[in-house]
Amino acid sequence: MTKKINLFANLKSDFASGLVVFLVALPLCLGIALASGAPLFSGIIAGVVGGIVVGYLSKSHLSVSGPAAGLTAIVLTAITDLGAFNIFLTAVVLAGVMQLLLGFIKAGSISNYFPTNVIEGMLAGIGVIIILKQIPHAFGYDPDFVGDEAFFQSDGQNTFSELFQVFNHIQLGSILITLVSLAILILWNKVEFLKKIKLIPPALVAVIVSIILNEFFIQSSSNFAILKEHLVSLPVPTSLEEFKNIIITPDFSALSNSKVWIVGITIAVVASIETLLCIEAADRMDAQKRYTDTNVELKAQGIGNILSGFIGGLPMTSVVVRTSANNAAGAKSKMSAIIHGLLLLISVLAIPIILNKIPLATLAAVLLLVGYKLANPKVIIHFWKRGKYQFVPFISTFLGVVFTDLLKGVALGIVISIIFVLKGNLKRAYNFRKEEYADGDVIHIDLAQEVSFLNKAAIKSTLMAIPENSKVIINAEDTVYIAHDILDLIREFKTVRAKDENIKVKLKGFKNAYQLENNVESSNKVSIEHYYDVMKRKTVNREIIDEKFND
Known part of the structure; x- marks a missing residue:
C-alpha cells in the first residue's frame, strides 16, 4: 500500500523553495519559448502545467517539470516543417499519449540501468554549463536565450567564445546588481539573525533589492541603469480579448499528416529519456534518499504534455536546472513544485508589469550558486579516488555534457561504462x-x-x-x-x-x-x-x- 504524502507537512520550507524555483523558471520558460520559435506564453503554460499538474501527479519529491532546453532544436525544426504552431500542438498531444503508454508498459524501469557515476557526471557537467552560460548575463550581455545548455549556440557563438564577447558588451549596472545579489545570497545563510528568517528566501530579497536599485538608476538617469533588453520580458495583455488569443488549441485534422506522428514520437522518446535522467539525478540529490517510481513519472509527464498541448503549451520534461535550484533552496516535498506552478500562473495574470522589472543579472546570480553546488570540485576528487572504472565514465560524461549537450554526454558516459563492464566480465567469468x-x-x-x-x-x-x-x-x-x-x-x-x-x-x-x-x-x-x-x-x-x- 502506497503511503499517502502530506503536502502541507513542510509548507514553510516548500513555499520558500517554490518561490526560488518560480524566479528561476520564469526567464527559463520565456527564453526556451523564444529559442523554440513558439509564442512566449507557450513556455509559461508548459511551466504552469509542469508545476501544478505534473507536480501533483508525480511521486518525485524534488523534481520540477517545465519546458526543456534539450527540446528547443526539435521544437524549432518541427514548427518550421509543420508550418503552423497549432499543428505542432497536435504532435505534443500525441507525444503525451505515447508517454502515458510508456508508463503503463513500465518503460520507466530503464532508469535503473543508468550508472551512478554517469548521473553524477551529468550533474557536474550541467553545473559547469550553468556557470559558463550565466556569466554573460551577469555582465549584461544577453544575446543567447536564458536556459540554453548546448555548446553551440543559435547566435553563432559557443559556450567559450561567448565569454570573450562579454568584454565588448559590459554593462556596469548588471555587474553591480550581480555582485549585490551574490552578496545577499551568500550572506543570508551565514549571518545568524538572517538565517532565522526561513520563510523569506534570499533569492526573493535579491530580486526586490535589484528592482529597487535599477529603478533608482533609471530615475536618476545613471549610467548604471539597466535597459529593457536586459530585463525579464513577459508579454502583457492589454485586454481580455488579447488574453483569449494567447490560448492556441491543436489542429487535430493534421492527424493524417505522417510528419505530425514522427514529431510526436521524437518528442516522446527524447522527453522521456531526459525525464528519467533528471529523476535519477533528483533521487541522487535527495538528502532523505527517497526513490521515485519512474513509471508513475512517465504517466504524469504524459498527462502533463497532453494538457499542455491542448491549451497551447510547449512539450515538457523534468528539468535538471529547476530541480537543482529546488533542492538547493531546501525543498522537502513535491509541494514546492506545485507552489512554483501556482506562482507562475498568478504572477503572469496579476503582476506581469512588475515581473518585467526583474534584471536578468540577479537571476544569473541565483543560477551561478546553483551551478557551483552541482559542480563542486569535491565531486570530481571523490570519483578520482574511486579508481579509473568509476572516474573515466564520470569525467567522460562531464566533458560530453559541457562540450555537446545533455543527451550526447550521457550517451557517451553510458557507452564507456558498458565497455568497462564488458572488460570486467571477461576477467570475472x-x-x-x-x-x-x-x-x-x-x-x-x-x-x-x-x-x-x-x-x-x-x-x-x-x-x-x-x-x-x-x-x-x-x-x-x-x-x-x-x-x-x-x-x-x-x-x-x-x-x-x-x-x-x-x-x-x-x-x-x-x-x-x-x-x-x-x-x-x-x-x-x-x-x-x-x-x-x-x-x-x-x-x-x-x-x-x-x-x-x-x-
Whole structure:
C-alpha cells in the first residue's frame, strides 16, 4: 500500500523553495519559448502545467517539470516543417499519449540501468554549463536565450567564445546588481539573525533589492541603469480579448499528416529519456534518499504534455536546472513544485508589469550558486579516488555534457561504462585454482554467478591452454545463468578435444536443463554425432548421465 504524502507537512520550507524555483523558471520558460520559435506564453503554460499538474501527479519529491532546453532544436525544426504552431500542438498531444503508454508498459524501469557515476557526471557537467552560460548575463550581455545548455549556440557563438564577447558588451549596472545579489545570497545563510528568517528566501530579497536599485538608476538617469533588453520580458495583455488569443488549441485534422506522428514520437522518446535522467539525478540529490517510481513519472509527464498541448503549451520534461535550484533552496516535498506552478500562473495574470522589472543579472546570480553546488570540485576528487572504472565514465560524461549537450554526454558516459563492464566480465567469468599447467595436474575452473556470451573468448582461450593428460573440474555450483554459447563450448571441449587428448573432465553443479554431453564409457552413452542427429530430428528426449571421472 502506497503511503499517502502530506503536502502541507513542510509548507514553510516548500513555499520558500517554490518561490526560488518560480524566479528561476520564469526567464527559463520565456527564453526556451523564444529559442523554440513558439509564442512566449507557450513556455509559461508548459511551466504552469509542469508545476501544478505534473507536480501533483508525480511521486518525485524534488523534481520540477517545465519546458526543456534539450527540446528547443526539435521544437524549432518541427514548427518550421509543420508550418503552423497549432499543428505542432497536435504532435505534443500525441507525444503525451505515447508517454502515458510508456508508463503503463513500465518503460520507466530503464532508469535503473543508468550508472551512478554517469548521473553524477551529468550533474557536474550541467553545473559547469550553468556557470559558463550565466556569466554573460551577469555582465549584461544577453544575446543567447536564458536556459540554453548546448555548446553551440543559435547566435553563432559557443559556450567559450561567448565569454570573450562579454568584454565588448559590459554593462556596469548588471555587474553591480550581480555582485549585490551574490552578496545577499551568500550572506543570508551565514549571518545568524538572517538565517532565522526561513520563510523569506534570499533569492526573493535579491530580486526586490535589484528592482529597487535599477529603478533608482533609471530615475536618476545613471549610467548604471539597466535597459529593457536586459530585463525579464513577459508579454502583457492589454485586454481580455488579447488574453483569449494567447490560448492556441491543436489542429487535430493534421492527424493524417505522417510528419505530425514522427514529431510526436521524437518528442516522446527524447522527453522521456531526459525525464528519467533528471529523476535519477533528483533521487541522487535527495538528502532523505527517497526513490521515485519512474513509471508513475512517465504517466504524469504524459498527462502533463497532453494538457499542455491542448491549451497551447510547449512539450515538457523534468528539468535538471529547476530541480537543482529546488533542492538547493531546501525543498522537502513535491509541494514546492506545485507552489512554483501556482506562482507562475498568478504572477503572469496579476503582476506581469512588475515581473518585467526583474534584471536578468540577479537571476544569473541565483543560477551561478546553483551551478557551483552541482559542480563542486569535491565531486570530481571523490570519483578520482574511486579508481579509473568509476572516474573515466564520470569525467567522460562531464566533458560530453559541457562540450555537446545533455543527451550526447550521457550517451557517451553510458557507452564507456558498458565497455568497462564488458572488460570486467571477461576477467570475472571464472576463477582458477591453479595457474600453471603440467601433465597430470588437477585443474579447477569455478564459473561465476553469471556467464554470458561475452565471456566466450576468455573461456575458450583457457580451455585451449589446458595440457594433455590433465584432469579438469568445471564447477558451476554457484552459477545461476550460463549462456548457450558457453555450454556449447564446454560440450565441444568435453566430447571432442578432451577425448582426443586424454583430458578427464568432471562437471559439477550443472543442471539437467543444460544438456551437456557425457564423456564417460557407459552402456547409456550416446555419441556426440548421434546426439546432434537426435536433436535435429527432435524425435527422442535423452536424460543426462551423471558425470564421473574415468579411473
